[in-house]
Amino acid sequence: MKRERLSVVANEQVGPYTLLRVRRGGIDPGVPGQFFMLEAPGRLLPRPMSLCLAPPRELAFLIDPIGPGTLALCALTAGEDLHVLGPLGNGFELELECPLLVGGGIGIAPLPYLSERLGSPPAVLGFRSDRHAVAAALVPNAQICIEPTLVTELIPAGLDVLACGPEPMLEAVRAIAPNAQVAWEAPMACGYGACYGCAVEIDGVLKRLCVEGPVLCAA
Ligand SMILES: Cc1cc2nc3c(=O)[nH]c(=O)nc-3n(C[C@H](O)[C@H](O)[C@H](O)COP(=O)(O)OP(=O)(O)OC[C@H]3O[C@@H](n4cnc5c(N)ncnc54)[C@H](O)[C@@H]3O)c2cc1C
Ligand code: FES
Incomplete structure (x- = not known):
């Protein structure tokens, strides 16, 4: 760092x-x-x-x-x-057999670099409007949906899901893909564990997202 x-x-x-x-x-x-x-x-x-x-x-x-x-x-x-x-913080684990990138809105931000490092695997991306969906051009090999269709409707079974997006989307992804790696968000003041401003409760356990996350395995 x-x-x-x-x-x-x-x-x-x-x-x-x-x-x-x-x-x-x-x-x-x-x-x-x-x-x-x-x-x-x-x-x-x-x-x-x-x-x-x-x-x-x-x-x-x-x-x-x-x-x-x-x-x-x-x-x-x-x-x-x-x-x-x-x-x-901790990034995504990249040793995967069949990765699928899942992004919602500005949650697609880490996906272009992730896609590059994984060799352009398939991706499913959800946006609020066509205007927001312009950003999908940054992610190769992506299938796009616009609300009211939800990105979680595009996730096939049996793939290694890596997801980033708004919290309700991440909860829905976890319900479909229990082993998904999920990038969470919380307001952060320091970014390296000193202020406890980013502590969130996930599955009943308090975690400082900046040091234990932001990527956590859902299982
Ligand atoms: C690990 C991590 C990676 C991020 N990556 C990106 C990124 O690549 N691109 C991007 O645009 N944003 C990203 N964000 C979110 C971004 O940091 C916040 O939106 C930003 O701090 C807002 O600052 P602001 O001063 O513009 O707005 P503020 O006035 O601070 O916030 C505006 C509103 O958003 C809420 N808010 C602020 N930060 C967050 C947050 N992190 N989670 C949930 N609600 C929040 C506030 O409560 C307020 O309602 C990331 C956040 C985290 C934790
Ligand atoms: S942002 Fe300060 S402890 Fe996480």
């Missing part, structure tokens, strides 16, 4: 999301599903983001601008600097 000040290469629009591309510097891209704390200039707290893509000498993050922290990251322009800390 390293903290570096990196400069923005470009901020690209992908439907309603922003793909923030930054110079990699000396930071390791880590394992898909791990995350980085991104701190825009002038912001008090960094924000956790999954690595979306790792082009040569770059790190790229897909960001949904939902509040002040993410809006500040999406407003950065080429040449501006931000602080990046990572990689943090």
Whole structure:
């Protein structure tokens, strides 16, 4: 894990999301599903983001601008600097026979890098609208559905499911695929176990998601 000040290469629009591309510097891209704390200039707290893509000498993050922290990251322009800390947490286990990537909304963020590392396995992706589904272009070999069809309707039996998305989707995935690896979310202040801000109860057990997750095996 390293903290570096990196400069923005470009901020690209992908439907309603922003793909923030930054110079990699000396930071390791880590394992898909791990995350980085991104701190825009002038912001008090960094924000956790999954690595979306790792082009040569770059790190790229897909960001949904939902509040002040993410809006500040999406407003950065080429040449501006931000602080990046990572990689943090536990990523996906990649030794799998028949992987299936499952993503919902901005939960697709870690899937492009995961797909690359797994050799473009099949993926099923669910979105709220056609506009949001533009981001599916980042994930090869993907079948897409738009609400009211739910992505969980597209999951065949017997595959090694790796999922990221909103909590109700993840609960539904766990019901269908009990051995799924699932990337959870919680608001995070530090990202490395110090603040307990990310403690969540999963199956009756309190876990600090930044150190025990964000990827947990559902079983
Ligand atoms: C490990 C991890 C990886 C993530 N990866 C990505 C990513 O790749 N792309 C992306 O766009 N977002 C990602 N997120 C979510 C992102 O970090 C939050 O949406 C962001 O911190 C919101 O900050 P804000 O200041 O813009 O909004 P805030 O004002 O902080 O939040 C806006 C609203 O979202 C709620 N909220 C904030 N953070 C979370 C959270 N983590 N889980 C559930 N609700 C939350 C708040 O309670 C509030 O209602 C990730 C989160 C985690 C924990
Ligand atoms: S974010 Fe601080 S302990 Fe997890």
